Amino acid sequence: MRRRCHGESRLGPAWTTVRAVLTALVAAATMGPGAAGAQSLQPAGWDADLRLAEAVDRNPDPDVVEVDFEARVAKVELAPGLQVDAWTYNGTIPGPMIRVKVGDRLIVHFTNNLPRPSTIHWHGLRIPIGMDGVPGYSQDPVQPGETFTYDFVVPDAGIYWYHPHVMSAAQVGFGLYGAFLVEDPAETVGIADDLVLVLSDIDVTEDGKLLPADTGGTVGMLFGREGNQVLVNGRRLPELVVRSGAPQRWRLVNAAKSRYFKLDLGEGNVFRKIGGDGGLTEYSEDHDFIVLGAGERADVLVTPTGDPGGEGLVRSLLHDRGYGSIFGRDFESLVTIRFADDPPYEGDPLPRTSRAMEPYELDGATEIDLELTLQEDPHDQTFAYGINHVPFWKAQPILAGLGETQVWTVTNSTAWSHPLHLHGFFFMVLDDAGDPVRPLEWKDTVDIPHERTVRLAVRFDERPGTWIFHCHILDHADGGLLSAVHLDLPPEDFRNLAEH
Numbered sequence: 001m002r003r004r005c006h007g008e009s010r011l012g013p014a015w016t017t018v019r020a021v022l023t024a025l026v027a028a029a030t031m032g033p034g035a036a037g038a039q040s041l042q043p044a045g046w047d048a049d050l051r052l053a054e055a056v057d058r059n060p061d062p063d064v065v066e067v068d069f070e071a072r073v074a075k076v077e078l079a080p081g082l083q084v085d086a087w088t089y090n091g092t093i094p095g096p097m098i099r100v101k102v103g104d105r106l107i108v109h110f111t112n113n114l115p116r117p118s119t120i121h122w123h124g125l126r127i128p129i130g131m132d133g134v135p136g137y138s139q140d141p142v143q144p145g146e147t148f149t150y151d152f153v154v155p156d157a158g159i160y161w162y163h164p165h166v167m168s169a170a171q172v173g174f175g176l177y178g179a180f181l182v183e184d185p186a187e188t189v190g191i192a193d194d195l196v197l198v199l200s201d202i203d204v205t206e207d208g209k210l211l212p213a214d215t216g217g218t219v220g221m222l223f224g225r226e227g228n229q230v231l232v233n234g235r236r237l238p239e240l241v242v243r244s245g246a247p248q249r250w251r252l253v254n255a256a257k258s259r260y261f262k263l264d265l266g267e268g269n270v271f272r273k274i275g276g277d278g279g280l281t282e283y284s285e286d287h288d289f290i291v292l293g294a295g296e297r298a299d300v301l302v303t304p305t306g307d308p309g310g311e312g313l314v315r316s317l318l319h320d321r322g323y324g325s326i327f328g329r330d331f332e333s334l335v336t337i338r339f340a341d342d343p344p345y346e347g348d349p350l351p352r353t354s355r356a357m358e359p360y361e362l363d364g365a366t367e368i369d370l371e372l373t374l375q376e377d378p379h380d381q382t383f384a385y386g387i388n389h390v391p392f393w394k395a396q397p398i399l400a401g402l403g404e405t406q407v408w409t410v411t412n413s414t415a416w417s418h419p420l421h422l423h424g425f426f427f428m429v430l431d432d433a434g435d436p437v438r439p440l441e442w443k444d445t446v447d448i449p450h451e452r453t454v455r456l457a458v459r460f461d462e463r464p465g466t467w468i469f470h471c472h473i474l475d476h477a478d479g480g481l482l483s484a485v486h487l488d489l490p491p492e493d494f495r496n497l498a499e500h
Contacts, residue, residue, distance in 0.1 A: 038192035041347075043340045049238040050335070052179060052196055059107070065100045066107040071114045071176060072184050075483035078229055080235035084130045084208045086175035087114060091232035094198045094255065095162070095178030102157045108150040110142060117141035120150060122180065123421070124160040124277055124293060124444045129151040129465030132423055134165045136497050137466040137484070141166050156426075156442075157184035158279035159196065159251040159297045168258050168500060169474035170213035173227065175202060177255040189274065190351055191301060192248035198234070199292070199316075199334070200256045201227030209382050218382040222374075223324060224258035224416065224473040230316070230332045239336045240314075244305050246345040251299050254292040257474040260417075260447075261388030262319040263290040263334075265304060266312055271420060272350050275299030276424045278442025280355040285439055291319060293419030295445040295472035301350045304337050308344065312337035315497035322416030322450045359428055359436040365405040368398055372412045372420075372448060372471070372481060383469070384480040385414070392470075397494050398461045398485045407434075408477075409455050412448040417472040421445040425467065427458035445472055464488035470500075 059066035074091040077083050089095025100106055112118050119142055121133035131136040131152045142148045150176070160180040164171040179196045202213040204227065215225060229236055254261055265271065274284045277297050290298050306312045314335040318326045373389045376382070384391045400406060407430070412418055424443035433456065448454050466489065470482035478500050486494050 008249045009417075013278070015166075016257070032425055038190045040192045041345055042193045042243055042248075043342060046193070046241045046340075047195055048193060049326040050197070050233050050240060051176075051231055051234065052097040052198070053092055053095065055098050055453070063101075063103070064105045064107065066100065066109075067096070068109045068111070069095070070111045070361050071118050073114065076234065076361045078202070078204070078231060078234070080172065082203050082204075082208055082229075082236070084143075084202070084210060084359055085196050086202070086210065087171060088175050089178055089183050093175040093202075093231070094200070095176070097179045097181060097196060098162070099181045099183065100154050100193050102154065102182055105151070105153050109147065110150060111147045112142040112144055113330070114170075115144060117143050118164045118171060119148070119166055120162050121163050121165040121423075122152075122160065122459060123149075124158070124181070124297070125152075126155050126424060126426065128463055129467065132465075132467070134423070134468055137468065154182050156279055157182045157187065158396070159253060159299060161198070161253045161297070163255065165500075167213075167226070169478050171256045172474055173203065173213055173225070174210055178252075179253050181251065182303070184279075187280075188302075189249065189353060191249040192409035194251070196251045196253070197232055197335075198253045198255050199232060200231075200254075201230045201259050203227040204229055218479075221475045221479040222383050222416075224475045226256070226259045230259070230334065232334050233293050237287055237333055237336055239338055241338050241340055242304050244308060244339045244341045244344040245303050247301055247350055249299070250288065251297070252292060253297050254294055256294055259288075260294070260296060260318040260319045260321050261334075262336070263292070264288075264315045264317050264331075265302060266315075269302065269304060271298075272301040272352075273298055274301060274353040276441045277444045281355055281441045282357045283354045284352045289317065291447075293321075293417070293420050293445065293447040293472065294474070297448070303345075303350060304339075305344070306337070308339055308341045310339050312339065322414075326418075357440040357442075360405055360459055361438060362405065362407060362434070362457055365407045365457065366400075368406050368408045370408055370410045372410065372414055372418050374414045381448055385476050386480050387483045392482035392500065393480070393496050393498060395483045395496060397466065397483060397491075399491060400485050400487045401460060402464065402488045403459070405457065407455060407457050409452040409453060410448050415450050416473075416476070417444050417450045418448045418473060418476060420469060421472045422458065422469040422485075423467045424463060424465070425458055425460060427456045432453040432458055460485065460487050468493065468497075488493070
């Protein structure tokens with residue numbers, strides 16, 4: 001990344017409508033003056049091709065969001081003339097967006113009507129271990145035809161997402177993922193026109209059938225499989241109709257199982273990054289490109305510019321994530337931007353944001369050395385990833401006590417990059433001198449480039465349990481690149497996962 005400094009209510013459909021109006025009025029009354037006073041600057045229907053369906057709240061309590069999720073196979077349209085029988089939440093790709101406020105209680109009644117067991121993991125959320133969605137450490141798999149209720153309080157503002165943690169590469173690749181937006185009513189960014197953009201891909205035949213999740217065997221696992229259809233909010237090359245120069249806020253989620261996205265708005269356009277995985281950053285910063293590894297998120301302000309009546313393009317440029325990842329390839333077109341005939345907007349410049357954040361005190365922190373490795377079996381020539389040369393089914397955990405701060409030095413000795421995701425906790429990335437990278441940013445997923453070393457600091461302040469961490473190229477995790485933090489539990493109680 002090159003920087004430039006600086007469902008329906010149980011009370012009936014009528015209540016659903018009334019509650020939506022009341023919620024909007026309460027939000028307008030409680031938001032800061034910048035956000036509450038912001039007005040749309042875009043033409044009517046500007047985001048019709050991209051606006052996500054939202055989960056229907058069936059609880060009348062304004063501080064409780066209660067929704068029904070059904071995992072099922074459903075026919076979805078990816079592009080005109082291209083339909084696929086995908087694995088979905090509530091029949092859509094992505095699944096319904098969950099929208100809550102900081103401090104809300106979320107209740108999700110999950111029913112699994114897929115042909116295989118499944119769960120829901122709430123990626124990035126600092127919630128109790130029993131709600132983390134990892135079979136073996138937090139819950140049993142939800143078998144076909146069975147149900148499970150997720151119930152927790154949402155502690156942090158930001159853009160998160162959800163997906164299964166059973167056969168993760170296959171189930172995410174088949175379409176099981178969705179966005180999770182946690183809003184802070186006191187936030188004052190002041191941009192009315194906002195979008196959540198879920199970036200992903202899917203692998204299908206020309207006649208719309210899902211390709212097997214194990215194509216290429218162990219070599220496919222080695223590279224990390226990418227789909228042949230690149231999607232934004234479940235659509236191939238959707239359209240956005242905008243007024244040139246008018247500001248927008250984009251909350252970006254990389255929900256692809258392997259693919260990196262290097263976002264480009266074209267010459268003269270920048271992304272003002274105001275937030276990342278764990279909400280707003282210490283201060284905003286301008287970037288020519290935004291690179292997101294699998295599982296990462298970004299919160300950005302943009303002002304697409306072009307001639308009225310003309311067109312632009314949001315592209316994903318080539319990004320070198322390791323051996324063979326850019327050879328013979330070209331950029332991907334993500335979103336067509338059609339500029340409305342309205343005169344260009346010439347109002348106030350993009351706002352700058354800031355957030356009071358304190359880095360961890362690292363004196364006395366426990367040093368942990370981790371090496372991301374790859375082994376070949378000399379007998380059958382199959383491959384397995386590992387951490388410190390050991391795949392997850394043989395791994396020993398990192399032991400941690402409540403309140404302990406650790407500094408992880410993560411060395412990637414493989415030929416492929418690995419976006420490393422830690423469940424249940426935020427961390428801060430450190431620079432070569434051991435100081436936190438500025439602007440400060442709470443992360444739960446960080447790219448570990450091939451043949452490079454990254455250091456990060458994490459504090460295990462609460463919530464005992466066995467919390468996994470893994471490469472979010474999900475084929476790599478399935479292939480062994482996963483381990484766990486055994487927090488405030490007896491070492492002898494640790495048990496390895498048999499599968500992922």
